[in-house]
Amino acid sequence: MAYLVKQSHRAPAVTAPVPVDDSLPRACVIGAGSSGIAAAKHLHQAGVPFDCFEMGSDIGGTWVLDNSNGQSACYDTLEINTSCPRMAYSDFPMPEDYPPYARHDQVAAYFQAYVDHFGFRHTITFDTTVEDVSRAADGRWDVRTSGPGGTETRTYDAVLVANGHHWDPRWPDPAYPGTFDGEQIHAHDYRSADQLAGRDVVVVGAGNSAMDIAVESSSTARTTTWSVRRSEWVLRKFFLGKPSDQGLLPPGWVPWWVTALRLRIGATAAGSMTKYGLPAPTHKPGQSHPVQSERIRERLAAGAVTARPAIERLDGDRVVFVDGTSSPADLIVWATGYRVTFPFLDPALVAARDNELPLWKRAVHPDLPGLHFLGLLQPLGAVMPLAEAQAAWIAETLCGDYVPPADGDVRRQMAAEHRRYRRRFYDSPRHTMEVDFDRYLWDLARERTKGRARASS
Known part of the structure; x- marks a missing residue:
């Protein structure tokens, strides 16, 4: 079952069940960190059939100390650098008794509560690694996974990549003499x-x-x-x-x-x-x-x-x-940062050179229909609300409620966005995904409104 949410500014609201619609495109979510669970929640609410694969046994990604997936960079004194209201998902406030900047264990508990409140934990398959994502003969996506039950390949209409970008350490290159x-x-x-x-x-x-x-x-x-x-x-x-x-x-x-x-x-x-x-x-x-x-x-x-x-x-x-x-x-x-890598994607298909991977709205590329990236940005603020907006946008797309502009317009916008941010921040691998938090949300909301109008015309 999926859930429709009645929003509240004070506390999470009551949810009502919505059935899964098997006539909709089937999706795969890679990762159950902060971006992956936002994706799963919005697909779940929209009734989109999907699977979510997490290589560890926990949700929360980098915010889980000693996460069993081996990818977390969390340390015992880690706390957020964005205040709680600016980090929280739009329809699920952080607890009022949290400090202005929550500790990692509080953030992890918040993610657990988010998943359980919206009731989609059962959609996450834990201890399962996505080994390969490749284009199927019919243009869809084959996803090969390995887990306790062995190796399996399933075909999906859409793949939502939410494997994070703070897990593959970047060391000095070349090394110091x-x-x-x-x-x-x-x-x-x-x-x-x-x-x-x-x-x-x-x-x-x-x-x-x-x-x-x-x-x-x-x-x-x-x-x-x-x-x-x-x-x-x-x-x-x-x-x-x-x-x-x-x-x-x-x-x-x-x-x-x-x-x-x-x-x-x-x-x-x-x-x-x-x-x-x-x-x-x-x-x-x-x-x-x-x-x-x-x-x-x-x-x-x-x-x-x-x-x-x-x-x-x-x-x-x-x-x-x-x-x-x-x-x-x-x-x-x-403390020299991270490389942006996708071990399950062929580098000939998707490769970030010096951490640079131009995408339209930091989420999609016109040459890769059905492949979506969530949270692959570095905002002046927290990633979570931006990944949430991306997830809602993708869910609308899969449900047919949103239609993108013409291919040429997408490519022109993508190039212009890339040039704008290249001019705004100094040249560095840490700035290849930089966005202005509030402008990004405003711009994506505007595009979603236009896309809904295109869908209804």
């Missing part, structure tokens, strides 16, 4: 400060995970060095007593220059990082993905974290930096 006598791990494999205790730690990277790990290291390691190749504008999580994304970022779409101005105000209010030994960023606020930390300045000011520039070479039990300084090291934590 020299040799290193100690241990090297990627931030993906960091779980707790116990891994850092009593050690000489060098954390490499300028993102949120790098700052979190450096802060934790400063309380347990013998020494902590934070190596930053390119500085970022480090915002605080709170502004004038409110979560920054509620006080600084506007609700609803506004011109980009307004969002950039508010980010600039937040960066100015947070204070410069140059006094702690970091170079000034070479870009303006808003030209990169925002990073936030409430404690990194405090730990730098206390001397518990030492800031250094990019690495020049590795030298046995030390790391040498481009300014000629060096630090003792027996553990390097590479």
